[in-house]
Amino acid sequence: MSAGGFPEGVQLDGQISRRRRRGAYLRLSFLASLIVAVFALLTLLYHIVNSAFGLVALESEVAPAALVESLGLDSTSSALVDLSKDDLVTVLRTNINNNVGRSLERDQRFYDDRLVFETQAKWDELCARAVDRPAGCSSGARERDNVYALIVEQIVQPRVQETWLLFDSIFHRAEIEERAAALYPSADLIFRSWLSVDFVTSPQSPQAEIAGVRTAILGSLWIVGVTILFSFPVGVGAAVYLEEYARDTRLNRLVQTNINNLAGVPSIIYGMLGLAIFVRVLQAFTSGAAFGGVDGVTANGRTVVSAGLTLGLLILPIIIINAQEAIRAVPQSLRSAGMALGASQWQTIRAHVLPNAIPGILTGAILAVARALGETAPLVVVGASTFITADPTGPFSKFTALPIQIFQWTSRPQDEFRNIAAAAIIVLLVLLLLLNATAIVLRNRYARRV
Amino acid sequence: MDLTRRSRPIEAAIQGSLFLAGMISILTTIGIVVVLGREALLFFQTKEVTLGEFFSSTTWEPQILEFGIWPLVRSTLMVSLIAILVAVPLGLAAAIYLSEYASDRARGLLKPVLEVLAGIPTVVYGYFALTFVTPILRSLLGVSLVEIFNVASAGIVVGILIIPLVSSMSEDALHAVPLSLREAAHGLGATKLEVSLRVVLPAALSGITAAVVVSVSRAIGETMVVAIAAGAAPRNWNLGKDGLFSTVLNPFISGETMTGHIVRISGGDLSYNSIDYNSVFAIGLMLFLMTLSLNMLSRRFVARFREVYE
Numbered sequence: 001m002s003a004g005g006f007p008e009g010v011q012l013d014g015q016i017s018r019r020r021r022r023g024a025y026l027r028l029s030f031l032a033s034l035i036v037a038v039f040a041l042l043t044l045l046y047h048i049v050n051s052a053f054g055l056v057a058l059e060s061e062v063a064p065a066a067l068v069e070s071l072g073l074d075s076t077s078s079a080l081v082d083l084s085k086d087d088l089v090t091v092l093r094t095n096i097n098n099n100v101g102r103s104l105e106r107d108q109r110f111y112d113d114r115l116v117f118e119t120q121a122k123w124d125e126l127c128a129r130a131v132d133r134p135a136g137c138s139s140g141a142r143e144r145d146n147v148y149a150l151i152v153e154q155i156v157q158p159r160v161q162e163t164w165l166l167f168d169s170i171f172h173r174a175e176i177e178e179r180a181a182a183l184y185p186s187a188d189l190i191f192r193s194w195l196s197v198d199f200v201t202s203p204q205s206p207q208a209e210i211a212g213v214r215t216a217i218l219g220s221l222w223i224v225g226v227t228i229l230f231s232f233p234v235g236v237g238a239a240v241y242l243e244e245y246a247r248d249t250r251l252n253r254l255v256q257t258n259i260n261n262l263a264g265v266p267s268i269i270y271g272m273l274g275l276a277i278f279v280r281v282l283q284a285f286t287s288g289a290a291f292g293g294v295d296g297v298t299a300n301g302r303t304v305v306s307a308g309l310t311l312g313l314l315i316l317p318i319i320i321i322n323a324q325e326a327i328r329a330v331p332q333s334l335r336s337a338g339m340a341l342g343a344s345q346w347q348t349i350r351a352h353v354l355p356n357a358i359p360g361i362l363t364g365a366i367l368a369v370a371r372a373l374g375e376t377a378p379l380v381v382v383g384a385s386t387f388i389t390a391d392p393t394g395p396f397s398k399f400t401a402l403p404i405q406i407f408q409w410t411s412r413p414q415d416e417f418r419n420i421a422a423a424a425i426i427v428l429l430v431l432l433l434l435l436n437a438t439a440i441v442l443r444n445r446y447a448r449r450v
Numbered sequence: 451m452d453l454t455r456r457s458r459p460i461e462a463a464i465q466g467s468l469f470l471a472g473m474i475s476i477l478t479t480i481g482i483v484v485v486l487g488r489e490a491l492l493f494f495q496t497k498e499v500t501l502g503e504f505f506s507s508t509t510w511e512p513q514i515l516e517f518g519i520w521p522l523v524r525s526t527l528m529v530s531l532i533a534i535l536v537a538v539p540l541g542l543a544a545a546i547y548l549s550e551y552a553s554d555r556a557r558g559l560l561k562p563v564l565e566v567l568a569g570i571p572t573v574v575y576g577y578f579a580l581t582f583v584t585p586i587l588r589s590l591l592g593v594s595l596v597e598i599f600n601v602a603s604a605g606i607v608v609g610i611l612i613i614p615l616v617s618s619m620s621e622d623a624l625h626a627v628p629l630s631l632r633e634a635a636h637g638l639g640a641t642k643l644e645v646s647l648r649v650v651l652p653a654a655l656s657g658i659t660a661a662v663v664v665s666v667s668r669a670i671g672e673t674m675v676v677a678i679a680a681g682a683a684p685r686n687w688n689l690g691k692d693g694l695f696s697t698v699l700n701p702f703i704s705g706e707t708m709t710g711h712i713v714r715i716s717g718g719d720l721s722y723n724s725i726d727y728n729s730v731f732a733i734g735l736m737l738f739l740m741t742l743s744l745n746m747l748s749r750r751f752v753a754r755f756r757e758v759y760e
Binding site: 019020022023026027029030031032033034036037038040041043044047048051233234235237238240241242245246252254255258259260261262264265266267268269270271272273275276277280313316317320344345346370373374375376377380381383386403406407410411418421422425428429432436 | 458460461464465467468469470471472473474475476478479481482485486489539540541542543544546547548551560563564566567569570571572573574575576577578580581582610613614617641642643644647664667668670671672673674677678709712713716717722730731734737738741742745746749
């Protein structure tokens with residue numbers, strides 16, 4: 001009957017089931033795409049954990065136990081790590097050559113009241129000099145932990161011969177033991193967690209075995225601190241202006257478009273802006289020279305302030321856009337009520353709009369700060385120091401940051417640097433997780449209130 | 451009672467300072483344009499390099515004063531192309547599933563994963579590319595074919611990195627398609643798939659195009675992944691018959707991208723006003739113009755679907 005070509009009966013049934021089947025297949029492939037994304041995330045996390053723990057073949061120049069025994073102590077009951085500062089200094093004195101000791105002491109003394117390697121007469125002479133006066137003359141004494149680090153670095157000198165991934169360490173342990181015994185007969189095969197308390201609290205070091213991320217964490221915190229101080233007030237201010245005051249003029253539309261465009265500018269461009277403006281043009285201010293009290297060596301603009309302001313400009317559009325949304329979500333009736341009671345516009349904003357919008361503003365700002373914490377490229381361009389062991393002490397210090405540290409360690413060819421890069425990544429991800437958790441808590445609280 | 455408008459100097463001052471806060475964004479844009487423009491101008495004013503050479507030469511070797519942008523552009527485009535090939539099918543399919551098929555529970559489980567993926571710092575992706583994806587490529591395709599630093603691995607990982615961007619923007623576009631269109635199609639007897647692919651998808655096309663364009667812009671500007679995994683030397687073009695396929699179009703060899711070059715050069719201690727320093731800003735200006743025009747194009751597309759459906 002079907003002259004117009006409409007299928008019927010069996011033909012129609014066949015077509016429908018074919019169409020349904022095709023639908024089911026494609027639906028599965030859509031789901032599969034999502035699963036791929038989930039799988040990528042899981043693989044990434046697995047790979048990082050896999051690299052941050054595992055067996056290492058460690059060869060020490062001098063066994064720590066031997067050093068403890070050389071003091072006449074029992075090495076089974078007391079470990080090198082637990083010794084007092086006095087004992088550690090004794091170990092150092094008996095095991096390193098006097099010249100090395102003297103230069104260490106000139107960098108920083110071991111005790112405030114006595115000298116270990118240097119004679120008093122020579123020390124007084126050195127410190128009386130006008131030029132080349134050792135740094136140790138004016139700085140305080142070394143801490144116990146510092147002395148311990150020196151012993152590890154100068155005497156114990158642990159060297160990683162080879163490292164293995166966590167997966168292999170668990171499932172192919174026998175093969176690894178065989179290989180290590182054949183290749184490095186004098187090395188200890190130990191299971192090492194590259195992520196440890198020591199790793200988080202030690203400063204940077206050229207040796208992966210004893211390197212840590214304390215300097216980098218502090219650097220990141222200082223930078224992010226400057227970033228927040230700059231971008232939060234400015235961003236919220238701009239959002240308040242755009243939402244509450246700005247009329248629909250050409251200039252204001254331009255500002256809005258401009259903010260949207262800035263949000264899409266690659267981060268590295270901000271780095272170049274920071275390099276040209278904060279590091280070069282404003283060098284007098286960002287180096288701290290304009291405020292006095294900075295020694296000539298560090299007085300260039302590659303400082304915490306420059307980095308923080310650069311990241312501040314980078315996250316400013318994000319903060320503004322989020323704050324605008326939060327402010328827009330405040331019901332118009334609140335503003336009208338405030339105005340009707342005779343409050344001025346600013347009084348209405350301060351007493352009603354901002355308190356109601358603040359959870360949303362904070363949530364957006366925290367997510368923006370999380371972005372700043374993970375940014376790497378602009379900091380490299382602004383001039384993160386490739387190697388510093390001294391903690392940043394203020395806004396005018398040279399800086400390094402956690403992502404910079406990860407970048408540098410990843411770029412090293414040796415395996416053990418890959419391991420500590422993975423450990424540093426875990427530290428960074430935990431920091432980001434904490435920030436995001438805060439944002440979620442704020443969001444939930446906000447959702448309950450309105 | 452006097453009801454005339456009183457002058458409130460403090461209020462005016464507050465409004466003024468809020469206005470200034472808004473102006474900082476304009477200043478930022480002006481700053482970017484001036485800084486990049488000025489240094490790029492200095493670069494092109496030196497007698498060693500001309501605009502013509504910059505855009506036509508296929509050799510980038512600052513040591514012998516050869517500044518042709520193409521070796522850097524080649525890697526940038528190749529990384530972006532691979533990234534798009536990875537991200538668009540996956541991201542779009544994920545968006546269709548989330549918008550058209552997923553139950554609320556599935557969406558609640560799967561969307562956060564995409565958000566987490568978007569929140570991971572790019573330096574971590576760089577680590578992943580170099581220490582995980584590259585070894586896998588090398589063991590699959592052979593160490594002689596795939597170099598340790600290669601464009602393919604960086605491209606794949608940049609692709610993973612922008613999946614969340616593609617999927618969230620596409621989902622917005624799919625979501626904006628009115629329910630009535632779907633219902634009409636269902637009423638005519640279309641299956642769910644036919645509704646999704648032949649009605650909703652075409653209706654959301656301008657939004658999806660916007661997502662793709664923005665992803666290209668993001669891939670071009672992505673820095674850390676390529677700086678870590680793609681290699682640290684510009685690959686000069688060899689335009690011989692064999693050279694075209696073995697160097698220029700080969701994704702398994704190393705190649706420095708525009709962003710990677712900027713990071714490497716400015717990461718070292720370079721002296722201001724040297725030709726190296728200025729050349730980096732010329733590349734930066736090009737990068738800025740490329741990403742800006744792509745972003746503006748994308749905003750056009752977004753505005754179009756908003757106009758139709760909202």
